[in-house]
Amino acid sequence: MDKKVSARSQRTREQIRAAAQRLFLESGFMGTSTDAIMAEAGVASKETLYRHYANKEALFVDVLEHMTLEQARPAAVLADLPVPRDAPSLRLGLTIVAREILSVMVQPEYLALLRIIMAESPRFPHLGRLFKDAVPQRGLSIMTLLLQQAREQQVVDEVDKDAVSHALLGGLLTYALLDVFFVGQPAQPELLERADAVVEVIMRAVLPH
Template identity: 40%
Template sequence: MDRDTMDDDPKVRQIRAAARTLFLRHGYAEVSTASLAKEAGVSKETLYTRYPSKEAILADVLEHLITTPEDPGPADRPAPATPSELEDELRHFARHLLAELVERDYIELARIVVAETPRLPHIGETFRRAVPERALHRARDLLAAARRAELVGDVDLDAAARLFVAPLVIHALLNVMLVAPAEGRPADAFDIDAHVALVLRALSAKERTS
């Protein structure tokens, strides 16, 4: 079942919402597929026709937090054709990604993954594939389109994607994940305009000749 079909399936939405609630309430390891099915109001057979395993449900919950249907990724948006369009796309991407990274439920699920990974290593791998790798792939696709349009130099796209995404992840880590929750306390501001300008300057810089 592809992503669009899943998002249109009411049973998938019920299972996803139930999983999000139970994982946050009890932790991943303590939640069984039977309890997931009961919380979602579906049969175990229905659950397994949508997801092959509990790990797949966790991956979907995490991925859905980082990439929502209301905000299409770079592959679904027109490729930038001018420097200003590229700057706008990078700002759009950074705003959306940062908003998702500092979203409280995402942070709590990330804490669950960190806690469970020593005992269940595949959970960490699931998280890595569903969240950081997807964000890096989206950034790489956008920068690849920019390189084809000669809006950035002939750069290593994987390194460029990491250059763009890593500061956003570090900001979320230092200012939200490692900080005790506090009602009404907003995360410290991240200057997206300055970040995008710095990345573009680095990617557009001409190599110095020796």
């Protein structure tokens, strides 16, 4: 019986969170009321809502934590990339990472999440760190590891790996922001080819001359 109650409670919590996520992405934190969340989730009483979340702020934090973890999963898979033992394998590894990161960055859900973080981070300072750790920091860590491995294999010159990784990520972020985020246009398939071009610029900078 306890297991059934626990499972039902978990389903209700997930139902509330999913409804809140839809509304937060659509209207932002301030534009979403608890009454609207209850109606969207099919929850009959505020008592039920507050049994799972102390207030709207707690629900908002849970939604963002859930979303950032969802966004982190594709990047986490990249941790299994093989060690780059020559220039072509390094180029391939960086290209896979760059394309994955850019494809995540231009997803409507990611951009909507970014808008909310930018608007609400003064109220919830820790959300900025949470957001950074989800995709950007994981991407930086993977790129830095690939460059470190490539240096150990004497594929690249001695370089500032942190600066190179940030330069690569910055190039991708520029395309996501300028071409999609600020103009509000959907990402075009050829946008991912820009990731390849950014990687090629980086390769020319790190390979022995």
